[in-house]
Amino acid sequence: MAERARPISVAGKVMAILDAFALGDVRLNLSEICRRSGLPLATGHRLVGELVAGGFLERVPDGTYRIGTRLWRIGSQAPAVTGLRELALPHMEDLYEATHDNVQLAVLRDRRVLVVERLRGTRSVPVVTQVGATLPLHATGVGKVLLAYAPAEVREAVLAGGLPRHAPRTITDPEELRRCVEQVRRSGYSVTRDEMTLGAASVGAPVRDAEGAVVAALSLVSRTRSADLRRLLPPLTTAARALSRDVAAHWRGRPDALSAERKAGA
Amino acid sequence: MAERARPISVAGKVMAILDAFALGDVRLNLSEICRRSGLPLATGHRLVGELVAGGFLERVPDGTYRIGTRLWRIGSQAPAVTGLRELALPHMEDLYEATHDNVQLAVLRDRRVLVVERLRGTRSVPVVTQVGATLPLHATGVGKVLLAYAPAEVREAVLAGGLPRHAPRTITDPEELRRCVEQVRRSGYSVTRDEMTLGAASVGAPVRDAEGAVVAALSLVSRTRSADLRRLLPPLTTAARALSRDVAAHWRGRPDALSAERKAGA
Numbered sequence: 001m002a003e004r005a006r007p008i009s010v011a012g013k014v015m016a017i018l019d020a021f022a023l024g025d026v027r028l029n030l031s032e033i034c035r036r037s038g039l040p041l042a043t044g045h046r047l048v049g050e051l052v053a054g055g056f057l058e059r060v061p062d063g064t065y066r067i068g069t070r071l072w073r074i075g076s077q078a079p080a081v082t083g084l085r086e087l088a089l090p091h092m093e094d095l096y097e098a099t100h101d102n103v104q105l106a107v108l109r110d111r112r113v114l115v116v117e118r119l120r121g122t123r124s125v126p127v128v129t130q131v132g133a134t135l136p137l138h139a140t141g142v143g144k145v146l147l148a149y150a151p152a153e154v155r156e157a158v159l160a161g162g163l164p165r166h167a168p169r170t171i172t173d174p175e176e177l178r179r180c181v182e183q184v185r186r187s188g189y190s191v192t193r194d195e196m197t198l199g200a201a202s203v204g205a206p207v208r209d210a211e212g213a214v215v216a217a218l219s220l221v222s223r224t225r226s227a228d229l230r231r232l233l234p235p236l237t238t239a240a241r242a243l244s245r246d247v248a249a250h251w252r253g254r255p256d257a258l259s260a261e262r263k264a265g266a
Numbered sequence: 267m268a269e270r271a272r273p274i275s276v277a278g279k280v281m282a283i284l285d286a287f288a289l290g291d292v293r294l295n296l297s298e299i300c301r302r303s304g305l306p307l308a309t310g311h312r313l314v315g316e317l318v319a320g321g322f323l324e325r326v327p328d329g330t331y332r333i334g335t336r337l338w339r340i341g342s343q344a345p346a347v348t349g350l351r352e353l354a355l356p357h358m359e360d361l362y363e364a365t366h367d368n369v370q371l372a373v374l375r376d377r378r379v380l381v382v383e384r385l386r387g388t389r390s391v392p393v394v395t396q397v398g399a400t401l402p403l404h405a406t407g408v409g410k411v412l413l414a415y416a417p418a419e420v421r422e423a424v425l426a427g428g429l430p431r432h433a434p435r436t437i438t439d440p441e442e443l444r445r446c447v448e449q450v451r452r453s454g455y456s457v458t459r460d461e462m463t464l465g466a467a468s469v470g471a472p473v474r475d476a477e478g479a480v481v482a483a484l485s486l487v488s489r490t491r492s493a494d495l496r497r498l499l500p501p502l503t504t505a506a507r508a509l510s511r512d513v514a515a516h517w518r519g520r521p522d523a524l525s526a527e528r529k530a531g532a
Binding site for chain 1: 280285287292313322334340344360396397
């Protein structure tokens with residue numbers, strides 16, 4: 001999440017309150033909302049009350065607050081995300097059916113992986129990732145793909161910004177990660193093993209638009225001990241290419257359609 | 267969408283602007299946003315500019331505005347919806363795999379069907395419904411289920427409120443709809459044929475919580491000419507019961523978890 005200056009205008013304060021929930025916390029109490037949004041308690045109390053009255057937040061009986069269904073409904077109309085999701089879903093269903101593993105679709109956003117859609121492999125490794133969550137670029141299959149094709153300044157910023165360890169085999173050395181993403185660019189796919197979560201492995205592939213620019217990444221997340229590249233790669237790259245064709249065909253003549261997403265990622 | 271009084275406070279104005287997009291329009295220009303939100307052009311212009319700066323709205327090169335990815339991300343954290351979605355997705359994937367038809371999950375909201383999740387049957391009838399969209403209760407499989415188990419005052423309000431025709435066989439007579447939903451309560455499932463869209467048929471079944479209250483509906487949407495109850499009902503009711511067990515187990519001890527959704531529907 002980008003840093004937000006201490007909000008001055010009321011609209012800025014409203015956005016800061018809603019942003020307090022963007023980190024994925026389901027419920028926050030008033031003082032936590034105010035702390036995160038940089039608002040005095042009285043101001044926070046008044047605005048949160050208005051947001052509850054409007055259905056944008058919901059008050060839980062224990063006194064905490066959570067994002068309301070009305071806000072979910074408005075957010076679900078975001079075309080940059082839902083357009084891509086609509087195109088991807090049939091291909092993701094095919095991938096699920098072929099592999100019964102977890103299928104993830106993600107885009108680059110603020111130097112993180114933003115998970116746009118996910119099908120859960122009920123007989124595969126449990127994945128806690130939620131739609132709308134963000135993940136680190138350097139430790140995930142989708143992330144390595146997005147990093148490999150990101151503008152050079154994004155890649156350098158990530159390499160220079162520190163590579164926290166998430167699991168035993170997370171790549172924490174910038175030079176090793178640089179070699180890894182160069183390999184992704186050469187081969188056209190990424191592989192992770194025990195890098196984000198012990199026991200989970202993933203393969204990722206790029207989704208391209210009509211000009212060949214990488215606009216998203218598709219991945220399969222499987223158990224490390226049963227993750228066999230020869231089994232996972234052919235359906236993954238097939239689905240990623242089929243989705244790329246749909247993206248190229250669907251967004252033709254609408255050059256703005258995904259540009260906000262790309263720009264946001266850059 | 268509930269009626270909203272002309273907004274007075276700035277927070278109310280911000281919510282009114284965002285609400286202008288809730289009807290599912292992908293892009294709106296400034297004057298349309300102001301008309302829908304009841305704001306003067308100067309006020310609307312200033313607040314829309316702030317929302318664009320904050321990433322809540324995005325400005326498209328043609329000068330129109332659309333919901334931004336940041337708002338999508340915050341909205342996707344709404345626990346009443348995403349909790350249900352997370353529980354339902356594995357069962358929906360099983361249903362998709364068994365039938366290859368469209369699978370829909372919906373809740374009651376403001377006397378309409380709110381679509382929470384959808385898997386698209388690539389070899390079934392095309393369905394235009396998007397996640398986050400609302401549908402009429404009287405013309406859909408999920409809607410008839412939700413209507414059948416809704417509080418009596420909701421049912422009477424829908425019956426008295428007019429039943430618009432959407433397709434050749436939409437039930438437009440209140441007494442016929444009343445008999446239909448009584449039949450749904452007796453049989454435990456709903457059926458529609460050419461009632462929402464010509465050529466599309468659906469079967470719906472209730473999802474219950476630990477106390478037996480209906481909290482959602484699950485449906486299969488198929489081509490009318492190939493919709494065979496004997497084929498569609500067994501997997502549908504099996505999946506709806508399995509999901510009900512998960513809802514009952516998962517939400518136990520958290521009685522508030524779905525109550526906001528139920529209250530909103532009531």
